[in-house]
Amino acid sequence: MSHTSIEPLGDDALLVRFGDTIDAATNQRVHALADHLRRHAPAWLCDLVPAYASLGVFFDAERVPGGDARQALARMLAGMTEQEESPALAAPALHEIPVCYGGDFGQDLAAAARELGLAEAELIARHCAPVYSVAMIGFAPGFPYLLGLDPALALPRLATPRAKVPAGSVAIGGAQTGIYPRASPGGWRLLGRTPLRLFDARRAAPSLVQPGDRVRFVPIDAQAFSALGGAA
Structure with a gap:
């Protein structure tokens, strides 16, 4: 996923940043990643907290392969397809x-x-x-x-x-x-x-x-x- 950064948010959380603006396109990328993570449901994932231009990713450190949550999350970002990055959101409530x-x-x-x-x-x-x-x-x-x-x-x-x-x-x-x-x-x-x-x-x-x-x-x-x- 292009134009993102991953930074620590705490001992059990990471923050994926997509930018610093309030706009629909950036927010859609936030929800696209959240949807991708929910669908793949890695064993280490505990919770997701979307914001306007960032996504909080909470994890169980004991279940992260190799113990490196940042690397595990980066691999999941890299595995997203172009279609997944900008999906036509399917029938939201x-x-x-x-x-x-x-x-x-x-x-x-x-x-x-x-x-x-x-x-x-x-x-x-x-x-x-x-x-x-x-x-x-x-x-x-x-x-x-x-x-x-x-x-x-x-x-x-x-x-x-x-x-x-x-x-x-x-x-x-x-x-x-x-x-x-x-x-x-x-x-x-x-x-x-x-x-x-x-x-x-x-x-x-x-x-x-x-x-x-x-x-x-x-x-x-x-x-x-x-x-x-x-x-x-």
Whole structure:
């Protein structure tokens, strides 16, 4: 695999770097390698943690052939075909996320629309238009960083972060959009809120969405939000 580097991340982990930019092509290479490693499932592999432009590879040192994890990983990278490096991702999971926009559900929607020179309805429509890619999970358990935001909707973070952002808040931070899985501090612009629980440790798969999945936002009203189990 071209243009990569491997560096130590700890006694039991390595970091594969693909670059230092946030873009879909680089992120696809991250997920292509993760998919390659999962499919081949070497005995030493313990876990994979995708990020925007890097992949954390956690290993069991006692099961690495020859005891050199870096060399073993390098061999697996070298064994990837060109097709595996840039695959047409096969039927990734698509999640339709219902969102109630504006008002008490999205406290920054009106100000964001004014700043962007858009009507609120147009901002909502443009935010719902893309099918987003889950680039990575981070910040908090289950928080999806989504690629695919219309560049015209990019907004700077708040100068002073809120002490508490409601769980389920859908927000824009810079050129990214994401969903706060639980109540927490945060400085992204709040557009709306979903009644879905993004993270639940009691579920077999605690995180509702996974890296590499797709997400589409669907606008709903307050009545539908309540009917789906949301608490205003």
